[in-house]
Amino acid sequence: MRTIVGRVVVAGLLCGLVAVGMGRGAVAAGAAPADASARVNVNAASVDELASLPGIGPSLARAIVEARTGSPFQKPEDLRKVKGIGDKLYERLKDRITVGDPGAAKGRGS
Secondary structure, X not given: OXXXXXXXXXXXXXXXXXXXXXXXXXHHXXXXXXXXXXXXXXXXXXXXXXHOOOOOOHHHHHHHHXXXXXXXXXXXXXXXXXXOOOHHHHHHHOOOEEOOOHHHHOOOOO
């Protein structure tokens, strides 16, 4: 009887670990956020918020802030105009960013 119970417990634990691992894989693979509110507004985000995006470090985050200072991004694709953000990086970011209301964000800095 003990071995049957032990096997059931071990099987349950393994199933739980597999399920948790699968969830982490989706996030690590760059899956889209669960809802639109999880997106980062590139016209209003701080350097730290921008640096939390995959592939964006502090220096590239500062470049984004500098690029939007003169003219806010009108559409997410405008982020490609920032030196260092090419097609590959933009593809990783596109489901995690928004431009929000470009007019309201004008002049916001770090």
